[in-house]
Amino acid sequence: SSGVTRGPDGALRVAGADVRDIAREHGTPAYVLDEADFRRRARTYREAFTRAFATIGTGVDVYYAGKAFLSVAVARWAHEEGLRVDTATGGELAVALRAGVPGADIGLHGNNKSDAEIARALDAGVGRLIVDSLAEVDRVADAAARTGRRAPVMVRVTTGIHAGGHEYISTAHEDQKFGLSVAGGQALEALHAVLARPELELLGLHSHIGSQILDAAGFEEAARTLLRLRADLHEGTGYLLGEVDLGGGYGVAYLPGETPVDPVEVAGRLAATVGAVCTELGTPVPRISIEPGRAIVGPTTFTLYTVGTVKPVTVEGDDGAFTRTYVSVDGGMSDNLRPALYGAQYTATVASRAAATDTARSRVVGKHCESGDIVVHDVRLAADVRPGDLLAVPVTGAYGRSMASNYNHVPRPPVLAVTDGVVRVLVRRETEDDLLALDLG
Ligand code: LLP
Numbered sequence: 001s002s003g004v005t006r007g008p009d010g011a012l013r014v015a016g017a018d019v020r021d022i023a024r025e026h027g028t029p030a031y032v033l034d035e036a037d038f039r040r041r042a043r044t045y046r047e048a049f050t051r052a053f054a055t056i057g058t059g060v061d062v063y064y065a066g067k068a069f070l071s072v073a074v075a076r077w078a079h080e081e082g083l084r085v086d087t088a089t090g091g092e093l094a095v096a097l098r099a100g101v102p103g104a105d106i107g108l109h110g111n112n113k114s115d116a117e118i119a120r121a122l123d124a125g126v127g128r129l130i131v132d133s134l135a136e137v138d139r140v141a142d143a144a145a146r147t148g149r150r151a152p153v154m155v156r157v158t159t160g161i162h163a164g165g166h167e168y169i170s171t172a173h174e175d176q177k178f179g180l181s182v183a184g185g186q187a188l189e190a191l192h193a194v195l196a197r198p199e200l201e202l203l204g205l206h207s208h209i210g211s212q213i214l215d216a217a218g219f220e221e222a223a224r225t226l227l228r229l230r231a232d233l234h235e236g237t238g239y240l241l242g243e244v245d246l247g248g249g250y251g252v253a254y255l256p257g258e259t260p261v262d263p264v265e266v267a268g269r270l271a272a273t274v275g276a277v278c279t280e281l282g283t284p285v286p287r288i289s290i291e292p293g294r295a296i297v298g299p300t301t302f303t304l305y306t307v308g309t310v311k312p313v314t315v316e317g318d319d320g321a322f323t324r325t326y327v328s329v330d331g332g333m334s335d336n337l338r339p340a341l342y343g344a345q346y347t348a349t350v351a352s353r354a355a356a357t358d359t360a361r362s363r364v365v366g367k368h369c370e371s372g373d374i375v376v377h378d379v380r381l382a383a384d385v386r387p388g389d390l391l392a393v394p395v396t397g398a399y400g401r402s403m404a405s406n407y408n409h410v411p412r413p414p415v416l417a418v419t420d421g422v423v424r425v426l427v428r429r430e431t432e433d434d435l436l437a438l439d440l441g
Contacts, residue, residue, distance in 0.1 A: 003034040003418075004302070004394075010354025012392055016421030019304055019351045023390055026416055027429065029331035031401050033301040035419040038074065038397075041296045042081040045250075045263050049290060052267035056275035058285045063107055065248045065293025066092045068398040071415060073426045074297065075099035084127065086248075086291045090117040097124055107291075109156075111177050118143045122151055130154045130206050130245075132179060134190055141197035150199055154206040154245060155180060157187040159225040161209045161218050179207070182229055191233050202239070204286060205230060208247025211294060214261055216269040219246055223274050231281040243287045246270070250295035254395050255347050261295060294398035301397030303336065303413070304351060305329035305375075307389040308367070325362040327385055332366010333373045334407045336393070336400050340372045348376045352390035355382030364391065368408050401427065409435055 003015040012019045015034045022032060042064065049060040063086035064078035070092050075085050076099045084105040085096040096106050103125035110117065111132045118140055121129055131137055131153045144151035158179035180186040187205075194202045205226045209218050223246060230241045253260040270288075278285045309328040314321055327348075338344035348364050359380035366373040375393060385391075404412045411430035416423050 003037050006354070012349075012351040012390075014302075015418040017418045017423055019390055019392065022416060022418075022423055023304060023306065023352075026414060026423070026425070028304050028306040028390065029329070029335055029413040030304050030429075031301050031335075031396060031413055031415045032304050033074075033297075033397060033415060033417045033426070035077065035300075035417045037300040038297060039077055039081050041300065042078050042083050045290070045292050045296060046082050048263040048267040049288070052264070052271035053274070053288050056271050056278075056285050059287050061287070061289040063245075063289060063291045064296055065291045066096065067402060068293030069297045069301075069400070069402050069415075070095045071426045072099045073417065073424075075101055078296070079105065083296075086293075090114070090120055093117070093121060093124065093126070103127065107154075113139075115139070115143065119147075122147050122149065125149075126152075128152045128154050128203055130156050131190065131194070132156045134180070134186065134193060137190055137193045137197065137200070141199040144199040150201045152201045152203050153194060154203050154243070155187065155190050155194060156206045156208075157182050157226065157229065159207050159209065159222045161221050161225075182225055187229060188232065188236075191229075192237070195237065195239060202241065204241040204243030204245065206245040206247065208291065209249060211249045212251045213249040214251040214259070216266045219249075219266065219270055220273040222246060223270060224277050227274065227277045227281060227283070227286075230286065231283050234283060240283065241286060243289060244274075245289040245291065248291035248293050248295075250292045252295055252298045252395060252398070254345055260299070263295070298398035299395050301400065301415075302392045302394040303331065303396045303400065305331055305364075305391045305393065307385060307387055307391050310386060322361065325360045325381065325383075325385070327362050327364050327381060327391070328367060329364060329375060329391055330367060331410070331413060332368045332375060333370075333405075334366070334368060334410045335404050335413050336375055336396055337403045337405065338399060339374050339377060341403075343377075346376045346379075346393050346395065348379050348381060348391050348393045350382050350385055350389050351392035355389070356384040358383045360385075364393070367410070406430070406435060411435060 046062045053060045063084045065086045075096045079101045086107045087093045088109045104127045106126045107128045108121040109130045156179040158181045162173045180190045250261040311326045315324045333340045360383040362381035364376035414429040415427040
């Protein structure tokens, strides 16, 4: 994150705190998050999109996608910075509500919402439920009828666009579980079905095309499809949808030399496209919303580990044998599943001291009982890395803690926020007692 520097003796400092002090007081592994950086990224997205879309005369709502990482504190920070909160389950909804985010500023997603989740969202007065199937139109309408209040809904559509880093996180091609197909006609059918139920208030259209997307083209293509569908509905029924949500997916830089999405540039291109397409179609410009998660929280956080076993392994490469240094840390796939699940790439650096400048071809691995338990696949680490060193793995704020598990009965690490040199525990470390408390013998 932008608040990370090296102190005079070479140890990493984040927002004025020395990582050695953090490790001494809170232990490792730990997720270390820079609050100011989180707030800055939230503001940057809100301002970039608000400014760009102001030029075509419309407003923007930025929803922080809580699935990337949600805790009471970050939900509050996002809201204080003028963002709303996007939730995908009753659990995420509970965190946002606990944070004091008003229901009106919360959205609820999900391709398989339970009746309890729908009821809870309606009771909380959520600003919108994103409907994901034809069957759900009736389920939400029936639930709304019981509460006596109209339910505000968006219809999630599948635009057929394939974008994003990995098949598992691309969400708008046809053969997957999310949304209603525009090409297949189910999207239009769902819009008619919503309009036919007086218990529902139809707000607009939603699409999310994927995650870790690095250029604007896919978002522009999705916007075109949504705006055309909106114009078709208008032509057919006279109903003009007020809002179009373009989802999240803005990519970050995980490795040195990678370039993250520039929100100012993407917002500018998107606003130009939305403006031009609306002019072409002869429809007024809708209100726009977006749902960034990774781009807000990912780069704000690094994972701090302690190095244990260091083991040279002779490997047969294409150009002959070489030595790979296996550097084991005190966590692994239980605190960062992304390398194992998506082949995601990270880098690592010795954090507790100025390490040697000569490097060795290394692999950072965890403590779990399988060889796929890899944190960093291939990295040039200081050749003198040794047990007891602290190791930092940057850009773990998104989908790190949120996808963490207790594999091998490993307690999940804490999330620590640093603000002006002061460290605060946002989510405490799990203990063995926490885990054993669930085991009723
Ligand atoms: N909105 C919707 C409807 C989504 O499904 C998602 C992510 C987002 C917003 C936020 O996307 P972001 O801006 O964070 O890319 N576990 C995977 C990512 C899964 C994303 C699922 N949906 C990973 O670790 O890469």
